[in-house]
Each structure stands twice: as structure tokens, then as C-alpha cells.
Amino acid sequence: MERENVLYVMKSYIEKMPSLPTTVAKILQICNDPKTSPTDLNRLISLDPVLMGKVMKLINSAYYGLSQKITSLVRAIIMLGINTVKNLSLSTAVLASLGKKTDFQALNMEGFWKHSICVGSTAKLIAKKRNIDPKLLEEYFIAGLLHDIGKIPLNNRLSKNFIEALSEAERSRHPLYFAEQHILNVDHSEIGRLIVDNWKLSKDIEDVVIFHHNLTEYQGENLDILYTVAISNYFANVSELGFSGDRFPEKIQDDVFNYLGIGWQYLEEIEDDIKKEIEKAQIFLEVVK
């Protein structure tokens, strides 16, 4: 398919993607600010009725098993505390931005979400282990969660070609982005770039979305988070935790592992923890879809 045509179709889709991501960026900012007041949080979430609805649904989900339904955010903040509501809102907003069931034509939504959550959780666990500033841990999670966001428009609007790319990758045992370039003349990182430009996410998340398959060309300052997500992505793919179409990813070079000071063994050690995180996130998936 002509590259120009692909980009045209993608851009028109991306322009119509829901506005939730602005809230994600704001919530991220608010969650990292210990001075955030209950009023700030209430105002921010109330501004976005979709997010508001999802947060309420989550609060009333099986997780808390509240005997009486909570129907107002003010009550939720008073009862569960500002930190809990902050965390719930953040997770909800981020997961919602991964797309609805109808967005999924070629890839299976469940599998894609599991893969995304797995990469996010793994990145966060690695960051935690390496004593990264706790304030930044959520950034690692979100960067991991969103790294493949470019696959959503491909999956939705060019599903036939995307399926072709998926089967070529499978047949010739190539990384998916390789097959995407062959069939569509673009890959999901490029489409990801269009999305993050539109969403105005922070630079580190942007870099991860754009460069996670192109580490050697990266010249920016966010090497740490980029390498962490790249390793997490590789681990999720080869361990087949979730599925994002990449069964034969490119091997990550030793210098990337060395840069972070971790080895494959460490990833195997935390595999159980990662699985538990995925299990826990399942409840969010139920609510958000």
C-alpha cells in the first residue's frame, strides 16, 4: 500500500480518537503532585464525563465489594481517600486510551491489553528494582502501557493489510514492524508518533512510543526509560504474556541489558509478580471495556 495513502487514513482516524488522553496527562501531573487538593481532583475528573463514569464503575466494582453503591466522586474521595481515587483515575484513564473493543479488527483486544499491561508492569518493576525515583514509576508504567498504541489505528482502519503484516511476520519469522514496513510502508512506531504528537504526552513517553524498535538511532535524554520498555517488551513477547502480534521480535543487544545493570535471570525471577499484576489489572479491563 502507498505510504501516503496509509498516512492519510491514519491521520484522519487519529484526529477523531477520543479526548481522554488530555486527561491522562493532567491526571499524571496531578498524581505526581503531593499538594493536589480533593477539590482539584474532583474538578479534573468531573470535567470528563466518560472518565468520571468509568471511575465510578470501578469504585463500585467487585474489587471493593462496597455494600452500598457510591454514586458521587465527592463521596468516593471522602470514603476511599484522595490517593486511592487518584490511582483509580489514572489507571482508568490510561487503560481507556488503549481503545474499545470495536477498535480491534485484526488483533485480539484481550491479548493486546494483556501485552500492554505486561510491558507496563514489567517496566515499573524493573524501575523499582533499580531504585528509580518513586515519583517516576508511573511514567515507566504508562510508557510501557502505551508503547504499541500505534497498532490501534492500523488494526482498526487498515485491518486487512495489518492482518497481512501479522501473517507475514508469522510465516517468515520476522519482527512485526519489519513486516509492517514491507506491507504498509510504515510501522506502528511511526503511527504511534502521530498519536503522541496529537496527545501531547510527556517527552519520555513520546520517545518510547517512537523509538522502542529503533534503539540505536535514539539520540535523546530518555535512554533509561526507553531501554527499560524495550527489554520489557521483548520479555513480554518471548514469554507470550499477552499477544501483540510480535512472536519473533528482534533480540535485545547485551549493551542494553548492561546499561540497566539487569540480566535475563532477573526477568524470570519477577515473572510471577508480573502475572499477578496482569491478574489484578483484569478487573480494570472488565470495567473499561
Next chain:
Amino acid sequence: MSISMRFWGVRGSIPCPGADTVKYGGNTACIELRFQPINRLIIIDAGSGIRALGDLIMKQDLPKGPIKTEIFLTHTHWDHIMGFPFFTPIYIPGTELTIYGPVTYEEDTLDKIVGDQLRYRYFPVRQSELAAKINYEQLQECEKDLGDGIVMRTKYLNHPILCLGYRFEYQGKVLCTAYDTEPFQNVFAQNKGSPDFDKEACLEGEIVTKQENEKILKFFKDADVVIHDTQYTHKEYNPGKIGWGHSTFEYAINAAHKANVKKLFLFHHDPLRKDEELDKLEAAYQSKVRGKSALQVEAAREGRLLEI
């Protein structure tokens, strides 16, 4: 038919042995309940007090057969779980133990939070080496039939992490815990001049606060015994300790009176609270209540045994 209750730890935050805490005791939260005549044992919290309870169980219960019991954790703050590695029955083959408790979202699972205390970095024995069969069950707000005619209800309280109050009902007798908790507050700015002031949120906050506090009162309504957080006096609490998740003597006594409670145990004593201070506070509050309410007020003391 009765519930017999004994305190093994009544202190909040951290164990504080010493000359100033001999009378009320320095161990952190642990309560033994025996449902008679079947002698069913239920334990509330695994603070440092559970060590001595474990020793008693070894002496008294083990000779009669394998130990089977349940621990209900109010929450997983350290003072409520720290005694677990020292609870001897977990090392005895044949012991069957179920541990219940709430887990805050984003935290690990209950078995990890409690069991990870048994890791080489903290303790010489690992959880996987324990002889007992231990089962963990995460709890929410619920009603549960525990068998033998015992019904248990739980209610979320107000603490920085998820924390449950327990209500045990048995043969018409009722025992409730309401710790660690603080009265719900309207956290929305109430000062009209503040840039943070939002009239609607503030007004709704007022109503919600009142309703949520009433729900907790309803939870321990008509109980024979309520064991309530009273870490602070009103003077200590306001303004320095708001939001820490603990109640005042004044609040607990008023709440128990309003809820028609028969007996209130003042519980979760501050580590700085000396015996003589507690004596004075207990006497002062008892005399304030006398003649005005049928409520009996007593400061919880390690070793105190009560038949309900």
C-alpha cells in the same frame, strides 16, 4: 453460650514495653475470641501480642488435637501483622490457619504482604518452610456465615489504607471492632475565600461525611462490646493529627453512646501514653458518662478477660 474475649495487645503503632506500660501492656493489637461452649477460637489481628497467645494455644489447645483457627486482620499496617512470624502454631504440622484481611488496591496480595515478613532478610525462616497449612482470603465489606452459628459482618472504616471493622454475632451476643479509624472528614475546602473552595463539593462533602459516620455507628449499633480506636484526646488530635486515621476518646464515647452500645473498650493506646495517664483518662471519662449514659467505658488492658 457466650463469647469470651481476651486482650493480648492493646497498643497502637509500635510495641512499647517498659516501666510506664506495665499495667495496660506494651504489645500491639491482638484479641482472642472463644465461642463457648464449642471453644471455637478466632483471633483478631496479629500484632506483637499474638506471640503470647500462640504460647497459650500450644499449652492449652494443642494437647487436645491439631490447631485450627482463623485470624481476621483489620488491616495490614505493620503493628497489626508484626507478631505473625512469632505465632508458634504456624510451625506445628497439622495446624490449619485461615488469614482474612483487606488489601488496598496497588498493594501486593494478602499472602505476600503478611507472609513476606518471613524472608531471610527479616527473619530466619521462610514462609515456604512453615509446617502449618495456611490459607489467605482477601476480605471486603461483607456478611459471612462462619458456621457454628457465628455470623461475621465487615465495614470499611476510615484509615489511610483499606481497614475493616468486624462485627461478630453469636447467640444474640455482639462484639464489634472499630479500629484503626478516624471519623470521616469533609476534605473539601470550607473557607469561602480559599481558591480551592467549591460550593457544591463542600456542601455535598458535609452531607456525605455525616452519612458515612452514621453508617459506622449503625455498624456497631446495640453491640454488647465495641473495641474502638482512641489513640488521642481531642486536644492532641486537633489540629496536629487529623488525617492520621485515628479517633479520639471523646468521639468514640459519644459514638458508642449514640449507638446504644453496652460496653466500650478504649483501644489502640498511643505508644507515648503512660499507665498513670490512662488511669486518669479512664477515670475522667467514666465520671463524665456516669448518670448520663448506661454505657460502660473501660481502657483495654493486656490480659483482660471478659465473658459476653
